[in-house]
Amino acid sequence: MTAAAVGLSHSPLIGKNDPDPQVVAAVDSAVDTARAFVRAFDPDLVVLYAPDHYNGFFYKEMPPFCLATEAHAVGDFGSSAGPLSVDTEAARALARGVLDRGVDLSVSARMTVDHGFVQPLEVLFGGIDQVPVVPVFVNGVATPLGPVSRIRALGTALGQAATELDRRVLFLGSGGLSHDPPVPVLDGAPPRVADALIEGRPPTPEQRARGEQRVIQAGRDYAAGSTTMIPLNPAWDNLVLDTFEQGRLADVDGWTVEWMGAEGGGSAHEVRTWVAAFASLAATGPYRMTSRFYAPVPEWVAGFAVATAEPSTGTAAEQPLREGESGR
Ligand SMILES: O=C(O)/C=C/c1cccc(O)c1O
Ligand SMILES: [Fe+2]
16 A cells, blocks of 8 residues: 545635635645646545535534545535545445544445535546545534544544555545634524534525625635634644644644634634544655645635645655745
8 A cells, every 4th residue: 555645725715706816826836736746646545534514414413523435515615516436345444444443433325525525626636526535524613523632543543444455545634724714603503503503404595605605705804804703823824734744743632622713713623634634644654745835815714725745765865845845
């Protein structure tokens, strides 16, 4: 088995509320680098860790994480709808391997997913059915959230299980870093909203359009500096990226839910997907980050980051990231 990892922020506001062209060009260039990295690695299996935004998982049953043996995308914010090309056999083997290692994984035989899963597949592979994938939902939105150490344990167990497959596995984390979009919160929600968050009744097209419009307005408010939400936090985002780049994954066990929310906003917990992806790669051996990009993009309500990593050979030929590559 060979492995690699990519972390990629997502935002449904990309293309809908764009920043200055220079910022878009810088992001495009970083994404091109990641795409080239993925093409060169040529994975035959992608383990995709991503959050949900109350399109697939609801408070009726809200697991901390869940692996899918089959998955369908809802097509929110104009993203692709339909079945993902899930590798059911690999998904079952990985689920077994994670459970055997003492991590209480739940399994969905028909997961509903949204832009959190779809966007990285579209961006890196050109669609949701282009590469065999094992989708793993990681709750990064719906409180209460468990300790980050359990996400590292999940990633580690899944990485170890993947070593037993004769595959080229890309571990892909979708989301983060600091951001505080207007995702509804159950605590204190009016009864109609609470009911929707618990039951998960599909929104009418009008309701979905209103919700999406609210997010677009949030992007405009962030860009205008008139938001009442927690601002993007480049210092915290770079601390998070330093942790991954320096392979200090055990540090995340000390990250509290309160600290992450205060520093990075209500959706900063999406960075749990990166924790899982890098822990999976680390479970296969030492790694090195080969590219790192970061830009705070208020128009997208996103501390936006892209990073790639591969196994480290420990030889002198390996170059550390150059200044321009780090995005700092
Ligand atoms: O409202 C949603 O479904 C999500 C919005 C959003 C906005 C910006 C960054 C993200 O990661 C999001 O999921
Ligand atoms: Fe998100």
